[in-house]
Amino acid sequence: MFPAAWRSILDENVPPCRSLPESLRAVFEKHVRVFLDEKRFEGCGGLEVTDEMRVTVAGHACLLLLHDPDGYYPRLGTVVIYPESFATPIRATDHVGIVTETVEERLGESWEEGTVVLAWDSIQEVIRGGSGDCNVIIHEFAHQIDAQRKLSAGRPLLTQGDCRNWEELLAAEQRRQRTAFRRGRPSVLDPYAFTSPEELFAVASETFFMRPVRFKNNHSELYTELRTVYGVDPAEWIITQHVPCIPR
Numbered sequence: 001m002f003p004a005a006w007r008s009i010l011d012e013n014v015p016p017c018r019s020l021p022e023s024l025r026a027v028f029e030k031h032v033r034v035f036l037d038e039k040r041f042e043g044c045g046g047l048e049v050t051d052e053m054r055v056t057v058a059g060h061a062c063l064l065l066l067h068d069p070d071g072y073y074p075r076l077g078t079v080v081i082y083p084e085s086f087a088t089p090i091r092a093t094d095h096v097g098i099v100t101e102t103v104e105e106r107l108g109e110s111w112e113e114g115t116v117v118l119a120w121d122s123i124q125e126v127i128r129g130g131s132g133d134c135n136v137i138i139h140e141f142a143h144q145i146d147a148q149r150k151l152s153a154g155r156p157l158l159t160q161g162d163c164r165n166w167e168e169l170l171a172a173e174q175r176r177q178r179t180a181f182r183r184g185r186p187s188v189l190d191p192y193a194f195t196s197p198e199e200l201f202a203v204a205s206e207t208f209f210m211r212p213v214r215f216k217n218n219h220s221e222l223y224t225e226l227r228t229v230y231g232v233d234p235a236e237w238i239i240t241q242h243v244p245c246i247p248r
């Protein structure tokens with residue numbers, strides 16, 4: 001039996017869960033259980049990891065695995081949680097070899113060597129609905145999937161559209177954004193999406209689950225590609241929930 005307390009946490013704290021069809025519930029809960037069994041959680045900066053934190057992170061991570069045949073984030077060992085945004089040292093070398101070191105504030109990070117780092121206050125913003133369509137947990141776990149399956153790193157797209165890979169999809173989305181901006185219409189996607197193919201994949205994954213209908217209507221090619229990557233259609237979850245009553 002899946003614990004009732006965990007089910008309540010998923011419904012309360014994982015926004016896309018509220019429209020998850022009953023037919024996917026059992027597989028979703030199975031994934032959450034395996035994820036919690038397999039992955040280690042570590043609190044940093046004085047934070048003590050609670051069940052609510054573990055289940056909230058696992059719930060978001062497992063939305064991305066509903067039809068994933070490649071296991072439970074096989075490279076990931078540990079999820080680290082800070083109480084709030086954390087400082088990360090950035091080391092950069094310019095074209096003449098001069099090294100500069102700066103510190104950046106981060107809400108989350110995904111390391112290819114097996115760690116996802118998250119800030120609990122940013123997760124609470126997602127739960128409260130204060131972060132709009134942004135979802136730091138989905139973002140970082142999308143980076144894990146991308147790195148594992150090498151999707152944005154030049155491989156052909158899974159669907160046959162006008163674009164052949166994520167580089168071309170990014171260029172097409174940048175053109176679309178410029179046109180929308182000229183017409184005074186803000187993009188459905190956070191501007192950070194247009195900085196690289198990796199970030200387009202991660203940000204689009206957030207919007208795919210958080211605002212699927214609007215995303216599908218405005219970015220059909222990108223939506224179709226993500227529907228193929230994740231094997232689910234969140235816009236359908238919402239549409240089928242709102243079937244209008246037919247008067248008798």
Ligand SMILES: [Zn+2]
Nearest residue numbers: 139143199202
């Ligand atoms: Zn990112």
